[in-house]
Amino acid sequence: MNRITNGLALTALGILLAGCASETGLIEEGAELQLVSEAFEFTEGPATAPGGDVYFTDQPNNRIHRWDAKTGEISVFMEPAGRANGLYWDNEGNLLAAADEKFELWRIAPDKSVKVLTDNYQGAKFNGPNDMWVHPDGTIYFTDPYYQRPYWERQEKEIEEERVYRIPAAGGEPQLAADGLVQPNGIIGTRDGKRLYVADIGNSMTYRYDIAPDGSLENATLMITMGSDGMTLDEQGNIYLTGRGVHIFSPEGKKLHHIEVPESWTANVTFGGTDGKTLFITAMDAVYTLRMTVAGMHWQPK
Template sequence: MALVGDAYEYFDPRFRDLTVPIAEVEVLFDGCRWAEGPVWFDDGGYLVWSDIPNNRMLRWVPDMGVGVFRADSNFANGNTRDREGRLVSCEHGARRVTRTEPDGTITVIADRYKGGRLNSPNDVVVKSDGTIWFTDPTYGILSDYEGHRAEPEQAGCFVFRVDPATGEIAVVADDFVKPNGLAFSPDESKLYISDTGLSHDPDGPHHIRVFDVGDDNALSGGEVFVEVAPGVPDGFRVDVQGNLWSSAQDGVRVFDAEGRPLGRIKMPQMVANLTFGGPKRNRLFIASTHTLCAVYVGVSGAQRP
């Protein structure tokens, strides 16, 4: 079912080369409370995503439809895959980051820092060296809707990095209000991290910052890359050309590598997150409030070697 016929708004002529004007936004599933964390499994030819308030993860298979991937997901939010293709998930309910092994068992990657429980890990990426980077705002402990209400045990809302060899967890950024989505540039020299503090404070941030990534994986810089409005830049991805595709209240907003706005994919529901998938990674899967949608675009998502 097509959701939007005239799907695009062009701010810059370059956006036309990034779209397929005749491609419509298609609804793949409509039955979530808050869709989040889409991740594509190319080897299996399917997509997995989170439905946080319903405490489940769903799976969409082309020509077969949607089924339950994990019935009790611990209120999972963001998902990705590591260098071995294993699913890595942020769990609000258990306040941890986990890895699903090939036999289905769950390995805890991180759940505490300096003796205290994490807030509620939100989104996660894995660098080509195997390091795991995740954000830890308080959304999952603010109420019982997306997790379990609790008092924070951390001194703030941090961005963390985990060493896969030692399991050591380190803070890489500590000056965010509500760190949320994150993604590397195609060459991994830059890390983009969003701050969605506007969600609970009308004067809070709603921007994406950009950091330089050193050879030792230390971050420097951190200036504002773009402000996203209306709404907040919850989750986002980067394509092979370095353009950034961000969630927003009115759809998916696209920026070039210098932060200049290129265009928008119109959506009638607030977008939470998105990912590139399909055999050529040129299909954009969009988690949009109650729905999982998809649209073919004119560029492929960045796939690190």
Template sequence: MKLPLILLIILFFTFTGIAAEHPKATNHHPEVGKPPSPSAIIEDSATFEKLADGFKFTEGPAVSLDGKIYFNDIPNERTHVFDPATRETTVFREETGRANGLFFTTEGSLLACEGGNRRVTLTGADGTIRVAADAYKGGKLNSPNDVVPDKHGGFYFTDPRYGKGGGDLEQDVMAVYYVNKEGDIFQIAGDLTKPNGIILSPGQDTLYVADPGAETIWSYLVKGPGKLGPKRKFANVGSDGMTVDTNGNIYVTWTDIIVFAPSGMELARFTPPEKPANCLLVGNELYVTARTGFYRIKLQTSGIE
């Protein structure tokens, strides 16, 4: 049956009007929630500078009060120090007990996770080394890995176990601990698979813990010294080391270096010459321990002083 011309015209405009009100779906993502350009973190022209090499496995960068950068060569059991003023790298300590994570306190003492010795030590300005933590409830720690001090005079550290060395395990879990300024130790997170990197937010109101065993970074609300709220999944990345900038962005090392906003949104990703193990932001310079080398790259952001 043939339809009158006027009816065909009416039908045409009716259906085209519906189509205009309900546009066809596309893969375009709206601007709302769009992350800032990676150039806000790192310029396209930025390149990695090798500061030192010839190591076996570098880890644990930490900055001293006078601006020098300390880091470990774990298998060789040495702590090295890089002086940005002279660009020289020298040995600070030998026979470190396979020290891994390092962090300086506000008083200038150096916290060190001696995984091979199954303890956390504190090296004073005079070079004296004392044990800050080596046991929990009568059992030796597993293998302290990474550490971060807080503004209350205490510190948090992770205690996984990698490899078969160091003797039998005496702890039932691989956990996160807190040691207060009096030296008392508390297990504050015992439901993780294999905790590794650990860092506090700039205001120290959030604790981030990398759990490579679960391929997850967890975040905890800090309610007080060593007091945490329930864990929340921050990112699906099994990171090793972490650092933070003044905006609260988290820099994590995995196959690349990945930068996350405090919301968990990925902001940038860049690749060092070697697979990174840990990183540290000092001013606008990111220092990276990566396998046999020690590197630096300039960013558009700044670390916490």
């Protein structure tokens, strides 16, 4: 889609969004989808830092970028970046990265020093850590689907199953958190640490799990008959799934709204901005924003 078509599409989308804002009350009155930049190859993994800046990846170009919540400017945070895909902030101010160039999970300190937290399960290399979420107690949950990358020498899995794993807050070896999935991808938990959502994009299903006191996952419940690439939650508990635009569901799994995005694929979404009410969307070679009336569940002031 060229720039002229993009502009026409965004104008039409603005009219559509304005008309739907009153229906759900989630989109700010008169808000239009804003194209921030299309200077990338494939954007992914948006993660919101305290205060609202959003860090995201351009995996083909091996970079992590930072979007400044106050100025709207984008800068390169790290290059090379381990072919990072999903990102998330831990509770100590480190940026976690699913660095699938070597099937690793990274912890990037404020000084940009990198520690590899894990790269294998019981001696076998991961398929490719993809997305993650950090529990309030520090436990890291991450998905491990298999997507053959052009920069890999290997052509097959070492672990046949595509699963969800966790790294305990105290550290140590990764533990199996959830299996029986086809291709888990998007993952997000609730602020209180009681529930975890996992999107099985390979089976077009999104599940909710209860998180037990020991960190294990229980009571898998099918919430939505749709998978997702990345996903997030707002402060009301609504669930945001991606793929063909952004789909918003209530905490009970009822479809509330569909945000059209003028790209062939929407990879991920989060809430950022100085008040946490800017929906930040990564889609193909671009990033977009949309003003909302709700903040993200995990947004926090600086």
